[in-house]
Amino acid sequence: xxxxxxxxxxxxxxxxxxxxxxxxxxxxxxxxxxxxxxxxxxxxxxxxxxxxxxxxxxxxxxxxxxxxxxxxxxxxxxxxxxxxxxxxxxxxxxxxxxxxxxxxxxxxxxxxxxxxxxxxxxxxxxxxxxxxxxxxxxxxxxxxxxxxxxxxxxxxxxxxxxxxxxxxxxxxxxxxxxxxxxxxxxxxxxxxxxxxxxxxxxxxxxxxxxxxxxxxxxxxxxxxxxxxxxxxxxxxxxxxxxxxxxxxxxxxxxxxxxxxxxxxxxxxxxxxxxxxxxxxxxxxxxxxxxxxxxxxxxxxxxxxxxxxxxxxxxxxxxxxxxxxxxxxxxxxxxxxxxxxxxxxxxxxxxxxxxxxxxxxxxxxxxxxxxxxxxxxxxxxxxxxxxxxxxxxxxxxxxxxxxxxxxxxxx
Ligand SMILES: Nc1ncnc2c1ncn2[C@@H]1O[C@H](COP(=O)(O)OP(=O)(O)OP(=O)(O)O)[C@@H](O)[C@H]1O
Ligand SMILES: CC(=O)N[C@H]1[C@@H]2OC[C@@H](O2)[C@@H](O)[C@@H]1O[C@H](C)C(=O)O
Numbered sequence: 001x002x003x004x005x006x007x008x009x010x011x012x013x014x015x016x017x018x019x020x021x022x023x024x025x026x027x028x029x030x031x032x033x034x035x036x037x038x039x040x041x042x043x044x045x046x047x048x049x050x051x052x053x054x055x056x057x058x059x060x061x062x063x064x065x066x067x068x069x070x071x072x073x074x075x076x077x078x079x080x081x082x083x084x085x086x087x088x089x090x091x092x093x094x095x096x097x098x099x100x101x102x103x104x105x106x107x108x109x110x111x112x113x114x115x116x117x118x119x120x121x122x123x124x125x126x127x128x129x130x131x132x133x134x135x136x137x138x139x140x141x142x143x144x145x146x147x148x149x150x151x152x153x154x155x156x157x158x159x160x161x162x163x164x165x166x167x168x169x170x171x172x173x174x175x176x177x178x179x180x181x182x183x184x185x186x187x188x189x190x191x192x193x194x195x196x197x198x199x200x201x202x203x204x205x206x207x208x209x210x211x212x213x214x215x216x217x218x219x220x221x222x223x224x225x226x227x228x229x230x231x232x233x234x235x236x237x238x239x240x241x242x243x244x245x246x247x248x249x250x251x252x253x254x255x256x257x258x259x260x261x262x263x264x265x266x267x268x269x270x271x272x273x274x275x276x277x278x279x280x281x282x283x284x285x286x287x288x289x290x291x292x293x294x295x296x297x298x299x300x301x302x303x304x305x306x307x308x309x310x311x312x313x314x315x316x317x318x319x320x321x322x323x324x325x326x327x328x329x330x331x332x333x334x335x336x337x338x339x340x341x342x343x344x345x346x347x348x349x350x351x352x353x354x355x356x357x358x359x360x361x362x363x364x365x366x367x368x369x370x371x372x373x374x375x376x377x378x379x380x381x382x383x384x385x386x387x388x389x390x391x392x393x394x395x396x397x398x399x400x401x402x403x404x405x406x407x408x409x410x
Contacts, residue, residue, distance in 0.1 A: 004408050007160070007408075008160070008378070008406070011109055011110065011160070011378050012378050012379060012380035014109065015039055015040075016037060016038070016039040017037075017038050017039075017109040017110060017375060017378070018035065018036070018037055018038075018050070018107060018108050018109050018110075019035075019036050019038050019108075019109060019110045019111070019112055019371040019374055019375055020033060020034070020035050020036070020094060020097075020108055020110070020111045020112065020159070020371070021033075021034040021036060021112045021364075021366075021367035021368055021369070021370040021371030021372075021374070022034075022090060022094070022111060022112065022113040022114060022367060022370065023114045023366040023367040023370055024086075024090070024114060024115065024116045024148070025117075025201045025202055025366065026117065026201060026202030026203055026228060026277060026278055027201060027202045027227060027228070027231060027242075027333060028057060028062050028065055028066065028069065028116075029054065029056065029057065029241060029242075029333070030054040030055050030056040030057050031054065031055045031057070031089075031090055031093050032052070032053075032054050032363070032364060032366065032367040033051075033052065033053055033054070033055060033093065033094065033097045033367065034049055034051075034052045034361075034364040034367035034368045034371060035049070035050045035051040035052070035097075035101065035103070035108075036048065036049055036050065036368055036371040036372075037050055038371060038372065038375040041375060041376055041379035041381060041383070041384075042186065042376070042379075042381070042383050042384035042385065042386075043186060043384060043385065043386050045186050045187065045372060045375065045376075047187065047368060047371065047372060047375075049361055049364055049368060050101075051097070051101045052361060052363070052364040052367070053097065054363065055093040055096070055097070057089075061089060064078075064082065064085065065082065065086070065116060065118070068082060068118050068119075069116075069118055069278070070118070070119060070120075070277060070278040070279045070282065071119075072132075072134060072279075073134075079118070079147070082116075082118070082147050083147045083148065083149050084149060084152055086115065086116050086147050086148035087113075087115075087147075087148040087149045087150070087151075087152035087153050087156075088152055088156060090113065090148055090153055091152060091153045091155075091156035091157050092156070094111065094153070094157050094159075095156070095157060098157075105157060105158045105159055108159050109159075109160070110159065110160050110161070110162060110374050110375075110378060111153055111154070111157060111159050111160070111161040111162070111374075112161075112162050112163075112165075112370040112371045112373060112374030112375075112404065113148060113150060113153055113161055113162070113163040113370070114146065114163075114165065114366075114367075114370050115146035115147055115148035115149075115150075115163055115164065116146060116147050116148050117144065117145070117146050117277065118145050118146070118147050119144070119145045119277075119279065120144045120145075120176070120177065120275065120276075120277040120279060121135075121142070121143045121144060121279070122142050122144075122175040122176075122274070122275045122276070123140055123141070123142050123175075124175075124267075124270065124274060124275075125276070125279060125280060126140070128266065128267065128280060131280075141170070142170050142174070142175045142176060143170065143176075144166050144167075144170065144175075144176040144177065146163075146164060146166060148163070149163070149407075150162065150163030150164065150405055150406075150407035151407045153407065154407035154408060154409045155407075155409055155410070157409070158409045159409065160406065160407070160408060160409065161406075161407045161409075162373075162374040162377055162378070162404030162405065162406055162407070163404065163405055163407060164404070164405045165179060165370065165373055165403040165404045166179065166403075167405075168401050168402070168403045168404075169399060169401070169403060171401075172394065172399035172401045173394040173395075173399055174394070174397050174398070174399050175273075175274075175275045175397055176275070177205075177222065177275045178205045178207075178220050178221065178222055178275065179369070179370075179373065179403070180197070180199060180205060180207055180220060180365075180366070180369055181207045181218050181220030181398055182369070182372070182373060182376070182383070182398075183368070183369035183372040183373065184197050184207040184209060184218075184220070184369070185207070185209060185215055185218050185385060186372065186383075186385070187360065187372070188209060188329075188355070188358055188360065189209045189213060189218075190209070190211060190212075191211060191212045192211050192212070193211055193327050194208075194209070194210050194211050194324055194325060194326040194327065195208070195209045195211075195326065195327055195329060196208050196209075196319055196322065196326040196327070196328050196329070197209070197329050197331065197355060198223075198315055198319075198328060198329070198330050198331070199226075199330075199331045199332040199365065199366065200226040200227065200311070200315070200330060200331070200332040200333065200334025200335055200337075200340065201226050201227065201332040201333060201334065201366070202225075202226055202227055202228035202231065202277075202278060203222055203223075203224070203225065203226055203228060203276060203277055203278075203281070204222070204223040204224060204225065204226035204311065204314065204315050204332075204334065205220070205221060205222045205223055206220070206221065206223060206315070206318060206319070207219070207220040208220070208322055208326065210324070214385070214386065215385035215386070215393070215398070215400075216392050216393055216396075218398065219272055219273065219322070219396070220273060220397070220398065221272040221273035221274055221275070221318070221397075222273075222274060222275045222276045222277075223314050223315055223318045224265075224267060224268050224276065224281060224311070224314035225281040225307070225310070225311050225314065226311055226332065226333075226334045227242060227311070227333060227334050227337070228278050228281055228282070229281055229282075229283070229286060229307045229310075229311070230242065230243055230249070230304055230307045230308060230311070231243075232278075232282060232283050233283065233286075233300070233303060233304060233307065234248070234304070236283060237300050238300075242333075243304055243308075243337075245336075245337070245338055246304075246308060246337050246338055246339035246340065248300065248301050248304050249301065249304035249305045249307075249308045249339050250305075250339055251301045251305075252299065252300075252301030252302040252303070252304055252305030252306075253301075253302050253305055254302070254305050254306050254309045255295065255298055255302050255303075255305075255306045257293065257295060258289070258290065258293075258295050258298065258303075258306050259306050259309060259310055259313075261289050261293055261295075262286075262289065262306070262307075262310045263310070263313065265285075267280060268314055268317070272318075272321075273396060273397040273398075275397075286307075305339075308337070308339050308340055308343060309343050311334070311340060311343075312340055312343030312344040312347055313343075313347060315344055316344055316347035316348050319348060320348075327353060328344075328348065328350070328352050328353065329352075329353045329354060329355045329357065329358060330352055330353070330354050330355070330362065331354065331355040331360070331362030331363070331365040331366075332362065332363075332365070332366070333363070335354055335362050373403050373404060374404050376402060376403075377402045377403060377404045377406075378406075382400070382402070383400060383402070385400065
């Protein structure tokens with residue numbers, strides 16, 4: 001057998017694989033790197049986190065990506081360069097991570113790289129009032145674009161790399177997101193407890209895992225803004241990355257008139273499952289609402305308090321619509337925002353948990369979940385979710401397919 005195919009074959013037969021999951025989310029804060037030991041596959045999957053860190057992006061990196069991030073009109077040469085540049089930066093960060101944690105490249109079986117989403121375009125985005133699309137109407141389909149090519153990462157690290165996980169999901173009828181539900185179900189579904197796993201990143205999403213459920217009972221969806229609007233506002237007004245510990249928002253007052261207007265956004269009331277991004281929830285969206293209702297003069301603190309409350313309200317109202325008692329487990333950067341957590345707790349009237357209490361590090365969760373998707377892909381078997389594998393999955397945005405494109409180092 002040809003050597004490279006042999007290597008993949010051996011990888012598929014291993015009982016335990018060391019996989020580095022890489023996630024770069026909508027907050028553009030840094031690259032999450034999670035070194036995972038993965039054994040088994042499907043419902044037998046066991047994952048332990050061996051090392052984790054977020055490597056912060058340089059201001060040069062952030063400003064280059066920001067020029068195209070969620071923007072309708074971009075420079076083509078910039079996109080072209082970014083696809084290589086992002087991958088090269090990510091590869092350098094992986095190499096540094098390996099040196100720091102004293103691993104050799106040969107110790108690692110696989111890299112699972114999400115890349116950087118620069119545009120997410122579910123079909124639903126085009127039906128939003130006021131949205132002007134540059135795309136011809138003759139062939140509608142969901143689409144999404146992640147940059148950071150896997151071949152560059154494989155070549156520069158010397159490690160087989162799986163990347164671009166979202167395209168297969170779309171090819172099989174999905175919106176390309178959220179992909180969290182696969183790992184959430186395999187790792188965290190429980191026999192006795194209704195669980196709602198809420199990840200509060202730039203965008204908030206949730207996975208509902210009813211007790212003792214089949215995969216086809218899982219509901220996973222984006223919710224709306226998590227931190228993205230608050231972050232963008234603080235970046236624009238103060239040049240700071242985010243409102244650390246909600247210091248500013250805590251000193252402001254929720255503006256009831258603005259809050260009521262934000263709640264009218266049709267996306268918030270749209271049925272599940274659905275996906276979104278900063279293509280919709282951005283400062284232009286906020287300013288238009290403010291300008292149309294003579295609310296442009298609000299102090300920064302009040303705006304932040306209102307956005308913070310709005311994010312919490314979006315999450316709470318989606319959980320309430322499940323219409324069942326659930327235990328809520330938070331993850332993502334927003335779980336460190338004390339005001340957001342307090343608001344959510346008050347709105348839901350219950351205690352909140354973190355996924356750390358279930359043994360899954362909330363900051364590393366998304367990177368771990370991509371390592372799990374790569375583990376499924378190279379295991380070579382169709383993912384087994386047990387009963388309820390096929391029922392109704394495509395219509396509910398959870399096609400059962402292997403995901404990730406394989407890049408060999410040479
Ligand atoms: N101490 C803190 N106080 C307030 N907010 C915080 C704190 N720590 C983190 N955050 C928020 O979390 C954000 C980063 O979250 P995270 O890394 O989960 O997002 P992401 O993965 O980029 O987004 P997504 O999941 O939407 O792709 C920061 O930009 C900030 O808004
Ligand atoms: C297109 C895209 O990158 N979407 C991200 C984003 O960040 C949060 C939310 O929006 C979620 O849908 C998704 O990421 C997570 C990891 C997911 O696919 O589950």
